[in-house]
Amino acid sequence: MNQLHALDLSGQSFAVEGAVEVDHGDGWIMPRRFRRADEPLYHPALRDRASMAAGVRLAMHSNASILQLDVVRPALTFDYQRRTHWTFDLVIDGQLHQHVELPRGQGPVRFEKLPEGEHLLEVYLDHLSPVRIHAVKINAGAQSRPAHDTRKRWIAYG
Numbered sequence: 113m114n115q116l117h118a119l120d121l122s123g124q125s126f127a128v129e130g131a132v133e134v135d136h137g138d139g140w141i142m143p144r145r146f147r148r149a150d151e152p153l154y155h156p157a158l159r160d161r162a163s164m165a166a167g168v169r170l171a172m173h174s175n176a177s178i179l180q181l182d183v184v185r186p187a188l189t190f191d192y193q194r195r196t197h198w199t200f201d202l203v204i205d206g207q208l209h210q211h212v213e214l215p216r217g218q219g220p221v222r223f224e225k226l227p228e229g230e231h232l233l234e235v236y237l238d239h240l241s242p243v244r245i246h247a248v249k250i251n252a253g254a255q256s257r258p259a260h261d262t263r264k265r266w267i268a269y270g
Contacts, residue, residue: 116249126172127258143168165237171259176250184218198238
């Protein structure tokens with residue numbers, strides 16, 4: 113089994129793209145599509161929808177051959193989907209490399225057999241759930257740096 117090492121969740125090794133803000137807790141981060149300071153302005157149902165990670169991704173340049181996220185799904189006030197699983201996609205250099213489904217709740221999301229050399233890696237988070245990330249891990253000896261998207265952003269709800 114390959115040894116993995118955890119990346120710093122502060123943003124030194126990867127970027128969180130598609131989020132307006134990132135909550136930082138004790139050993140975790142959670143991307144948000146609206147500012148926490150604005151939360152009282154919204155109806156609880158809209159807060160739930162906006163907390164879902166639709167369009168949010170982790171982006172990095174890395175030479176990793178394995179990438180793993182340790183994730184937890186926080187509870188929603190209104191659970192519309194009643195889904196039994198959640199999904200994550202790994203896009204490498206703009207092409208879908210792997211689609212992972214796992215039981216909803218928590219677990220490691222593991223992507224393996226990444227191509228050799230440095231590539232742009234983007235992990236799209238489940239689009240119908242909030243996602244709390246407790247760890248981002250790559251194989252020992254691999255390097256990683258953030259990949260910031262400098263294009264203009266457009267955020268829309270509905």
